[in-house]
Amino acid sequence: MNFKKYILVGALSIAVFSCAPRQEINYMQDIDNISLDNAVKNSRSTLQPGDQLVITVTAKDMDVVKPFNQSYSSTSTITQYSTPSSNSLPQQLPVSGPTYLVDTDGSIMFPQIGAVSTKGENVETLRTKLVDLISVYVKNPVVDLKLINFKVSILGEVNRPGQYTIPDGSTTLLGALALAGDSTPYGIRTNVLIVRNVDGQITKERVDLTSAQFINSPYYYLKQNDMIYVQPNANREKSARVDPNTGLYISVASVIASLVIGVLALTKN
Incomplete structure (x- = not known):
């Protein structure tokens, strides 16, 4: 009888210590107390x-704007990722049009205009800038501008780590x-690391996702x-150091x- 008790206690101990401790897993718990005024400033x-x-210029008279469109058109493919709750696979979306590469000096070469600086510009402000420049030659031009290679990398304790292309650039x-x-149950939500490279300057910031304070930081909207690195908690780190066959050993020991x-029961009988 005592032997059975020892087995029961051992099994309960394994079950207790193998479970992750309860952590704060709710995001932005104090959202009602946070002003969102500054968040818009960092949105682009x-x-x-x-x-x-990809930049395309159109107008009522398309012949007039032909000189402002490159003579060649490249076709790129970006991935439209589904949300975690969706069962659909990521879709490949072709994006075609005159494509411009931002040079190392932060400028693009635009037809008829020449070098146009993009330093300090986002998609919206550069679009407005091009409209103003083209308006000198064309009445009411329309500029369609898309950033097609906006990527972020997500690593650590998430369910699908990898590099993701963001179709709308934001x-x-x-x-x-x-x-x-989303983060796995083993991810530390109070200490998420973001590493950023802007104009050759590498910065890093640790964010507490359980507090809404980070909404107004420069790291709420990604660049x-x-x-992004979600750090594993102590339990995950311990399990990583444990022999991967431990579960098998426990199962064999239980059998x-x-x-x-x-055998003991039969022997007593």
Whole structure:
């Protein structure tokens, strides 16, 4: 009888210590107390060298704007990622049009105009800038501008780590985590690392997702090539150091213990 008690206590101990401790897992718990005034200021990422822009100029008279469109058109394919709750697979969306590469000096060469600086500009402000420049030659031009290679990397304790292309060139930290299937139960939500490279300057910031304070920080809206790392908690780190066959050993030990108990019972009879 005492032997059975020991087996029961051992099994309960394994079950208790194998479970992750309860943590604060709710995002932005104090959202009702936070002003969102500053969040809008950081909503658009400034353009960086290496960005690929598809720019098309149209007007009522298309013949007039032909000189402002490149003679060649490239076709790129971007991935439209589904949300974690959707069962549909990511869709490949072709984006075609005159493509411009932001040079290392932060400029693009635009037909009829020449070098146009993109430093400090985002998609919206550059569109307005091009409209103003083209308006000198064309009445009421319309400029369509898309950033087609906006990417972020999501690593660590998330369900689908990897590099993600954002079709509309803008996303939030929470939006990016949603693409990666959210943090696993073993991820530390109070200490998420973001590494950023802007104009060659590498910065890093640790964010507490359980507090809405980060909404007004420069790291709520992500920038081109941001890297997000969700750190594993102590339990995950411990399990990573444990022999991967531990579960098998426990199962075998349980079977042996059951056989021993059965043999002892038969022996007593």
